[in-house]
Amino acid sequence: MLDSQRGLFGVPRDICYLNSASYSPLPLRTQDAAREAVGRKGAPWTLDADFAGRQHERARSAAARLINADAADIALISSVSYGVATVGRILDIPANTRVLVLENDHSSPVLEWQTRAASAGFSIETVRHPLDGDWTSAVLAAIERAGAPRLALASISSVHWSDGGMIDVEKVAAALKRQGALFLIDATHAVGVIAMDVRKLDPDFVIFPTYKWLLGPYGRAFIYVAKRHQHGIPLEQTGFGRREVRSDAEIYLADLSYVTGARRFDMGERDHFISMEMAAIGMEMMAEWGTEAVSGRLKMLTDRIAEGLAASKVRIMDAKFRAPHILSLNFAGGLPGGLVEGLAEEGIYVAPRLARMRVSPHVFNDEDDVDRFVTALKKRL
Template identity: 40%
Template sequence: MIIPCQRHLFDLPDDRAYLNCAYMGPLMHDVVDAVAMGAARKATPWTLSPEDFFTETMNARSLFARLCGATANDIAVVPAASYGLAVAQRNIPVGEGQRIIVLKDQFPSNVYGWRELAAANGAEVVTLERGQDGDWTRVILDAIDERTALAALAQNHWTDGSLIDLERVGAQLRDAGAALVLDLTQSLGAMPFDVKTVKPDFMVAACYKWLLGPYTIGFLYADPKWHGGEPIEQSWMIRSNAEDFAGLVNYVDGFRPGAHRFDMGEFSNFALMPGAIAAMEKLLEWTPEAIAETLGNRTRDIAERAARLGLRSPPDGARAPHFLGLSFPEAMPPDLVGTLAARNVHVSVRGQSMRVTPHLYNNDDDVARLMDALGAVL
């Protein structure tokens, strides 16, 4: 199903082509209103009850779980992808001589912690190079062997949108006795994903990109086999008696159920959580499947027009539908991002790719403005 343009839900001027959701997704009017409402509650704290610290967050967990095929019990609230990845790094055992697989030019938050973990345990981070045919999946599958402890990956590469077949990768990792850790900040909400088919050990997504939510809010999925794991902080809110404010002086060793032990401190976040909820409710109304189909049509059109200017991109079907990385036949023009921004066209550059990442607020005029600007630059 193709979703009609939803620009009216956002504060985007008609003369501005914002094609940069992979950098930061703009907030819908309803999300801004929800955040304002949430912040206003702090002005009257006597209206907040102990129950309010947990009920709204449970709603958010349930919504995120619906986006990834999980249950609310599997979901923890985190402030950033790096926090969720740190939970995985705390709990997945990595021994001497084992290997951690990452990809070349992978997002740094999904690299630094693995380097530190490997160094502390005599393990090795293996950075895979993209294959000549651009097929990341084949390269990853070829690298998995009995030495592999885990692979830390994404659904699509953050520089150009190249897809990874996570179902095949996850199956081969399980056969090798290895774990799968995913950062889906650059895909969840914009394309389908199901933990029941991919079966990651941990999966994290920050809200501020394709989930169209506030900054400093994200969610972590933990497979039930890790629900007895070790949290990275000892907040009172993750303890089994947290709802009993009067009894908090009765210290307990037990944790709240499921993945909730991995929650960040102050996870209630009365100001931002309502915005995350409003955004996820809208995504579920649209559905990731329909969003992916709609954005796939948009990026396919842009790729075809860009090819006529001599720009290359991963072929349709080999890249995520919402994500287009364009490479130049010669060196990339200097200050490309700034030059296009001066023409009210907003994209980003990561690695050797110019990222064009639209959402449902973009229209044909935005694409025409992009092409005119690129034509002038080239």
């Protein structure tokens, strides 16, 4: 199991930060790289002609490594919502079919399809929150529901952002293939912590940002596009998405056919000299530790919290249904007013999510952090 990596972060000992599902702190190494990058942007004449390209490919390769993809199948994007909008541009959802989403899933994998449904003539089917926390069984039942319209697409998070419920994407992918349906995975709360191999899983799209579990900046995200969808029209029309648009040549728009692979789906203005390197560093660190080591450490921490609260009135999802790194605490009558704010006054940071308390440690947390949280929460309750 991975040891606590607190020494790689600037988290003071008196701060108990258990909210990485919102934003993770940046490693000290990443902060140093960011300061150096700001200096480069301040002196752009120091950048060689290939600098931006090297940054793009470093980040693309780092993202691909996390899900065992080819770098050519990864596009550089700004956010999960941008990625889902890209998928919306690529796909034509037929009329009289249905798109599957999760109840209270994050807005990103949901709103695109809700916006398109009426005009395109397809329906949205929402998988209701399972009382026992078994999201996988609920999704499988919806996929295979007898008498339902043909299923075109499941657009779902692999870990529910609010309650930490984990979906078995292998079982879901197999069920969708039996129905001839497509699979879009919002892997925001999975990549880097929970193993994913797109070569074996064969999803249609996988999208994830860096600012939470991948220890990176806001505004950097990536989309895996299966090869069978790489002939679609991108959301933005860019020169670098075409074969030959060159400002240093005699003919500027020389060849407007699209480049091969997923690079055609790269966002416009991708030359983020500062944050692109920051994103790459965080992803490389996570890959070096490995999902088994990271998830093992975080599961130890969340299990320790669950055990510490076992005799309290707090209700916690069964361990077999929850992700290793997100713990959702349920209270009779809902989340007590002022509880999260009161903990923050003690230097303990968690998040209120849909009348529950979400606790999300990362590799910089240790046993002292979670024990301190349990003690403080019990006292306040």
